[in-house]
Each structure stands twice: as C-alpha cells, then as structure tokens.
Amino acid sequence: xxKIMPDFRSFLDENQAVDLxxxxxARESITGNEANFVDYLQSEMSARQLGPVVEEFLPGRxxxxxxxxxNGGGSNLLFIGHTDVVHVEGWREHWQGDQREDPFGGAxxxxxxxxxxTGDLKGGICTSxxxxxxxxxxxxxxxxxxxxxxxxxxxxxxEGTGISAGxxxxxxxxxxxxxxxxxxxxxxxxxxxxxxxxxxxFFIADISIKGKTAYFGVPEQGIDALKTSHRxxxxxxxxxxxxxAAAHHDLVGDAFILITKIEGGGxxxxxxxxxxxxxxxxxxxxxxxxxxxxxxxxIERGIADTGCSFDISYPAGRDHTFGGxxxxxxxxxxxxxxxxxxxxxxMPERGTVNGAPYWSEAPFLIERLGCPTVYCAxxxxxxxxxxxxxxxxxxxxxxxxxxxxxIVRYCGTVE
Numbered sequence: 001x002x003k004i005m006p007d008f009r010s011f012l013d014e015n016q017a018v019d020l021x022x023x024x025x026a027r028e029s030i031t032g033n034e035a036n037f038v039d040y041l042q043s044e045m046s047a048r049q050l051g052p053v054v055e056e057f058l059p060g061r062x063x064x065x066x067x068x069x070x071n072g073g074g075s076n077l078l079f080i081g082h083t084d085v086v087h088v089e090g091w092r093e094h095w096q097g098d099q100r101e102d103p104f105g106g107a108x109x110x111x112x113x114x115x116x117x118t119g120d121l122k123g124g125i126c127t128s129x130x131x132x133x134x135x136x137x138x139x140x141x142x143x144x145x146x147x148x149x150x151x152x153x154x155x156x157x158x159e160g161t162g163i164s165a166g167x168x169x170x171x172x173x174x175x176x177x178x179x180x181x182x183x184x185x186x187x188x189x190x191x192x193x194x195x196x197x198x199x200x201x202f203f204i205a206d207i208s209i210k211g212k213t214a215y216f217g218v219p220e221q222g223i224d225a226l227k228t229s230h231r232x233x234x235x236x237x238x239x240x241x242x243x244x245a246a247a248h249h250d251l252v253g254d255a256f257i258l259i260t261k262i263e264g265g266g267x268x269x270x271x272x273x274x275x276x277x278x279x280x281x282x283x284x285x286x287x288x289x290x291x292x293x294x295x296x297x298x299i300e301r302g303i304a305d306t307g308c309s310f311d312i313s314y315p316a317g318r319d320h321t322f323g324g325x326x327x328x329x330x331x332x333x334x335x336x337x338x339x340x341x342x343x344x345x346x347m348p349e350r351g352t353v354n355g356a357p358y359w360s361e362a363p364f365l366i367e368r369l370g371c372p373t374v375y376c377a378x379x380x381x382x383x384x385x386x387x388x389x390x391x392x393x394x395x396x397x398x399x400x401x402x403x404x405x406x407i408v409r410y411c412g413t414v415e
Contacts, residue, residue, distance in 0.1 A: 005408065008401040011137040017130045017400055018113070018393065020044070022106035024122040025115045031084040031161045034152035038062045038083055041125070041150055048132050050148060055176075057152065057169035065149040065176055068132060074143025074412035075335075078182035078371065079128035079403075081189070082154030082166065082361070085117040086385050094387045111393050118391040120384035124188025124377025125150060127396060131403035138404075144411030147180045154361060156316065164318045167361045171368040182371050184335040184410065186403075189360050190379025190391075192350070193343045193399055197331055197374045198251040199356035201282035203323030204316040205295060206275065207232070209264075211308045213272030222270030223307040229274040232302030232310075233259060236278065239298045243291075249283045251355030252326070256281050257295070284328035288320050319367065324359040329372040335410055339376060342405040347398035357381065 029037035038054060041064050045052040050066030057063050064083075070076070088103040099107040103116045113123075128148065135142070151166030170176055189196075209229050214222025240257040248254055257280045264274030282291050292314070299310055318324040336353065343351035358381060362373040378399040379391045 005405055006138045006140070008134045008138065008404040011134045012397060012401060014397060017126070017397060018108075020130055021113060021118070021123060021126040021396065024126055025106040025113070025117050026104050028104050029083050029085055029117065030087055031153060031155045031158040032061065034061050034083045034166070037122075038064045038150070041083070044129060045148065048129060053175060055169070055173060057166045061152050061166075063149065063151045063166050063170050065147065065170065065180065067148070067180060068142065068146045070142040070144045070146070070411060071414050072143060075183045075410055076145040076147065076181055077407060077410050078147040078149060078180065078185040078365075080149045080151070080185055080187050080365070081121050081125045081128075081377075082152065083125075083150050084152050084155050085120065085122075086155050086157050088116050091116070091387055108393065112390040113393060113396075114390040116389055119190045119379030119389055120381070121188050121190055121377060121379065123379045123391045123396055124190065127377055127399040127403055128186070128188055130400045131407060134401065134404040135407060140408060141414040142407070142411040143414060145180070146407055146411060147182055149176065149180070164361055164364065167364045171364045182369070184333070185365050185371050185373040186339070187360060187362050187365070187373055187375050188377035189356070189358070189375040190381050190384060191356070191376050192380050193347060193376065193378055193395060193402065194350065194352045194354050195336060195340050195343070195374050195376050196354055196356040197336055198249070198284055198328035199326060199359055199362060199375070200252050201284075201286070201288055201324055201326030202279055202316075202359050203282070203288055203292065203314055204277070204279050206277050206313045206315060207299060208311045209274045209276070209303065209308050210310065211272050211306075212270070213267075214270040216268050216270065219270050222272065224270050225274040225308055226264040226271035228303055228306045228308040229262065229264060229276060231306065232276065232299055233262070235298040235302040236295070239294060247283055247286065249285075249328070249355065251328070251353070252283055253355070255283050255286065282326050284326040286326065288322050288325065292322050318359075318361070319363040325363040325367070327362050327366055327373070329366065329374070333372050335372070336374065338409045339374070339406045342402040342409065343376070345405065346402035347395065350398070350402075
C-alpha cells in the first residue's frame with residue numbers, strides 16, 4: 001500500500017519561514033558581495049545538518065554547497081540558485097519616507113514582502129531550505145539525497161562580473177562532483193510556482209560602425225556612419241522577421257533580434273562613427289553559432305558599398321562563447337509531473353508546464369553533469385530587477401509545502 005502524503009501545511013511555522021526570508025534579504029549581496037549572504041546560508045545549512053562546504057570561485061567570492069544524505073535506494077535531487085542580486089540604484093530615492101525605503105528591509109505590505117532579492121531569488125533559496133524543515137517535523141527519512149548548491153556571479157550589471165563564474169566553478173569542483181550525483185535539479189529562479197523545463201538561448205552584440213567625419217558644409221568629404229547604421233538596422237530587423245517566421249517553440253515562442261541602443265553623431269559634422277547594441281533570442285534546437293553567422297552576414301549587407309567598416313563584440317558569454325545556450329529537457333521525465341502535481345495541490349493555478357522568458361544557468365547542469373534541470377520557485381520575474389521587486393507571502397508558503405511534497409515523492413522514503 002502506498003504511503004499517504006502527510007499534510008505538510010500542518011507542520012509549517014509561517015512566522016519562522018517569513019523570518020528566514022527576511023534574514024536572507026537583509027544580507028545585501030549585490031554581485032561581488034556574495035560572501036555576505038553565504039555567511040547567512042552557512043549558518044542556516046548547518047542548522048539543517050547539511051554539512052555546508054564553502055569554496056571560493058574567485059578571491060573573496062564563495063559558493064556554498066551541502067547535502068542531506070539519504071538512506072540509499074532513492075533518487076537524488078539538487079536545489080540550486082544564485083546568491084547575488086542586482087544593484088539598488090534609485091530604490092531609496094523612489095521609496096523615500098515609505099516602509100519600503102530600505103531595499104534590504106523586507107517590509108511586508110498587503111501580503112507581499114518587498115526588497116531586492118525577494119523574488120530573484122532568495123525566495124526560492126529559502127523555499128527549498130524551509131521545505132526540509134517540514135520533512136524533519138513529519139519524521140520522514142528519505143532514501144535519496146537532497147543536495148543544495150548556492151552560487152555567485154549570475155547577475156549582470158556590475159563591472160567585470162556576471163559571467164556565471166560561480167556555476168562554472170561548481171560544475172568543475174572535484175569536491176562537489178565527488179559528493180553530489182543529482183538525478184534531477186530545480187534551479188530556483190522565480191516562476192510563480194510554474195515549472196519551466198525549457199528556456200531561450202541568447203547572445204548580446206555590440207557593433208561599432210566606422211565611417212569618416214567631415215565638416216557639415218562639405219559632407220561629400222565624409223562617410224556617414226549614422227546613415228549606414230540605418231541600413232544595417234533594416235537588415236537586422238528583416239533578419240529578425242525571418243527568424244520569427246522560420247520556427248516556433250511551443251513553450252519558448254519565437255526567435256527575434258531586439259536592437260536595444262543606438263549612439264552616434266552629436267557634433268555639427270558628418271557622423272564618423274555609430275554604435276549599436278542588440279540582443280538575440282535563440283530557440284531550443286537552434287545554434288548560437290549559426291545565429292551569429294546570420295547576424296554578421298546581415299551587417300555586411302547593410303554596410304556594402306557605403307565605405308564603412310564595422311567591429312563586433314559579444315560581451316555576455318556564459319556557457320557558450322557568444323552567450324547562453326537554449327535548453328529543453330525531456331518532458332516525459334517523471335520528476336516534472338511529480339513537481340507539477342505537488343505545486344497544483346499547494347495553490348490553485350500553479351504547476352503549469354511552461355517556458356522560461358529568460359535565460360539562466362541550467363545549461364551548465366544539463367550539459368556538464370547530464371542532470372535534467374527545470375526552473376521553479378515563487379516570485380514573479382516581471383517585478384525583479386526593478387524598484388517594485390516583491391514576493392507574495394502566500395505563494396512563498398505554498399512553495400515550501402509543495403517542495404516538501406515533491407522531495408518526498410522524488411527521493412522516496414524509508415518505511
């Protein structure tokens with residue numbers, strides 16, 4: 001006879017769970033200062049008998065990982081997430097005189113906790129840790145291992161950072177590899193408790209178009225880089241339309257190229273230089289290398305016969321030289337259904353399988369460790385990285401009970 005799943009909500013201390021998250025948010029960990037939050041996690045992981053190991057991926061910038069050893073015979077699970085958060089420029093000015101003025105204060109207003117990192121993604125980290133508390137209170141012994149790994153350098157925006165140095169180090173760390181053999185991973189990016197087994201790939205390109213400046217009264221002596229940039233942009237937009245029409249992914253949608261910045265001119269003269277920036281979305285099954293070739297061919301067409309030249313750089317290499325790879329794991333994996341069912345049982349309209357409208361670090365786990373990985377956690381990506389970042393307390397608490405049920409189902413229990 002199958003063992004009946006306990007009512008994990010009855011074991012949930014809501015105040016304790018909220019305090020755990022508020023304590024995490026209070027540890028400012030803007031990219032580069034991950035150690036401040038890792039210190040907090042070391043204490044919390046030790047309290048849960050996870051034997052945390054702290055390992056620097058760069059000087060003064062640590063990862064932390066640990067494990068609840070199972071009794072054997074079950075499947076092994078990994079919860080993983082990044083410890084760094086984006087900057088808070090403008091936050092205090094925006095909320096001056098309001099309860100939300102401190103971006104690390106964790107103010108609770110109308111059932112939501114406000115602050116940097118609440119959704120992205122300290123809410124997910126705390127959800128995964130608090131779930132283990134419920135399993136312990138229920139007196140359940142697991143067969144499989146539950147591993148936790150919290151890594152830095154995921155976020156972009158700080159000078160010289162945001163290149164996934166943390167997970168790059170983790171997935172090559174001999175101590176981590178020797179002690180952790182996950183069969184499935186949940187990367188706790190915010191999904192509003194939906195399950196994302198697929199994500200887009202991307203690359204960012206910075207293009208510099210070079211012409212020749214000249215006095216405005218004799219424009220024929222110059223080569224107008226700004227005018228050429230408009231030809232280049234038309235070619236890029238045409239390519240974007242072609243990419244969108246060529247393929248569609250049922251979870252991730254259409255590929256495209258978005259020009260995000262143009263800069264040139266400014267003097268009473270023929271513009272001798274112009275700069276463009278763009279981001280390209282690539283679908284699962286498509287090649288970043290081929291997308292880069294197509295982009296550069298479009299630029300070549302745009303500058304043909306203009307006298308201009310161009311340089312191009314790709315500043316956001318992650319698991320790939322040019323950017324981040326798309327992913328789409330086998331959706332028949334039983335873990336996906338188990339996780340979806342646990343989420344749906346904890347909160348209405350949760351547990352839907354969808355695609356991530358962002359890129360994160362699952363490819364490192366999928367490609368290097370051969371570990372199927374999904375994104376799942378409370379929090380709404382739409383308000384992350386903004387002055388409105390917050391997380392629903394009810395969704396956070398529902399996530400804790402759902403993760404507890406999923407751990408038990410996936411790892412198995414000792415009778």
